[in-house]
Amino acid sequence: METIKNYLDNMFAGLPNTEQMKDLKHNMLSNMEDKYNELKASGKSENEAIGIVISEFGNIDELINELGIKKDTTTDNKPMISQSETDAYLTVKKTMGLQIGIGVFLCALAPAALILITKLQSDGLITGGLSEKAGSLLGLIPLFLLITIAVAIFIYSGMNFERYKYIEEGVNLPSSVEANLKRQHENYTQPYYLSVILGVCLLILSPIALFVTNLLNNDYSGYGVVVLLGIVAVAIFILIYFGTIRESYNRLLRLGDYSEKKQKENKVIGAVASIVWPLAVLIFLLTGFIYGYWHINWIIFPVTGILFGMFSAVYNILKGNEN
Secondary structure (H helix, E strand, O other), rough: OOHHHHHHHHHHHOOOOOHHHHHHHHHHHHHHHHHHHHHOOOOOOHHHHHHHHHHHHHHHHHHHHOOOOOOOOOOOOEEEEEHHHHHHHHHHHHHHHHHHHHHHHHHHHHHHHHHHHHHHHHOOOOOOOOHHHHHHHHHHHHHHHHHHHHHHHHHHHHHHHHHHHHOOOOOOHHHHHHHHHHHHHHHHHHHHHHHHHHHHHHHHHOOHHHHHHHHHHHHHHHHHHHHHHHHHHHHHHHHHHHHHHHHHHHHOOOOHOOOOHHHHHHHHHHHHHHHHHHHHHHHHHHHHHHOOOOOOHHHHHHHHHHHHHHHHHHHHHHHHHOO
């Protein structure tokens, strides 16, 4: 029966969403279900019953012409997906959010591991008979290991998602699927907001680790950086995981940043972000390792966030004025 419902949704996809159309669709579905059950009771297989029902009721052009209804010629020719396809996409996106969150978490921990081992070695807490140079190189092992694992996770996640890329390009939803998806989206709103609050609070509180270590002993600032990066890693994981789930709902329903207008704007903002944030991380690490400014260079991230937010706001305002 799901096949018949999906077929009917596709037939009515290009028609006006009026009460007349809803009644017509409801009556057709009722008649198709009665015919399907009758065929099944007579011994027909499911495929045979569905084929006969569709062949008898599958053409509504004559009825539409008699009623004087015009098809909507502004539809976008995007594919219609079923409830099962929607559920599979949401499940894969949730898994993808977890995998990417773990990958980014490991990337954030990589420099923390390097700093921690370097600091422990310089304080003489780990030597093991190693020379100073060998001890310094020891810190590179967890750094490259964690980054390698993260990259492997990213690649695996991307390959696993490949078969659902057509949904990312835009799809149409049957009315029943869209209504169900909207309910799920509304139910997820509160958990999403709580995750954003938690993630942002962790980011704001993360510099406290530096303040505490500096108050105890300025030589402990390296350990403060390790704790700071650990807290940031946890915050980023939370934001990515819950944000990916939210993004999947918004993309299917074409809400917020995934409306057609917003998608064009996001391409520019995303391109700028792909340059700005890696550059901020590079400056953070260089000023820390070369000049030892761990106690103050954390301010790079909030400053970058403020400037990038200003750029995004100005860009959206300018694009809005153009339209």
